[in-house]
Amino acid sequence: MGLLPLRQGPRSKFRWRSKLADDRAKNLALRFLARREHSARELQWKLRRHGISDALAGQAIAELQSLGLQDERRFVEGFVRARRERGMGPVKIRLELKAKGVAEELIDEVLAALAIDWEQAAREVYRRKYRNRPIRDLREYGARYRFLAQRGFESEHIRTLLGDA
Known part of the structure; x- marks a missing residue:
């Protein structure tokens, strides 16, 4: 103990x-x-x-x-997987990781390495919420678009998915 x-210092006190x-x-x-x-x-x-x-x-x-007890890459991989399972998209995941102080390069590297099909992930989230109910009007289209955007999916994935719905 x-x-x-x-x-400390040049005088080695x-x-x-x-x-x-x-x-x-x-x-x-x-x-x-x-x-x-x-x-x-x-x-x-x-x-x-x-x-x-x-x-x-x-x-x-x-x-x-x-000692290998704290590993930034392991943290990011686990975080991405957990958020993906909770139905979050890459935009939201990236923002949360930045807020936790993770380097942007590492975030990009892990997201690329995991090779998650974000379009499929958006489709799963969409089906869970809306089943196969068709979009009736422009207002409902906007509501569904906002729902997926708030979940953190990219606009190209959302437009593709809503165009198919």
């Missing part, structure tokens, strides 16, 4: 920090990860809310990443 020296703070940051991060996957940025935010400094949080997250 003791104190560890921490070198010692500053002391407690190993307890390091352990607390890692333990909190592990507790969060035990419940569900988190992005590195999410962990940083949660640790900050629990009074952990950004430097300690960064060290704890880096250590967990080196």
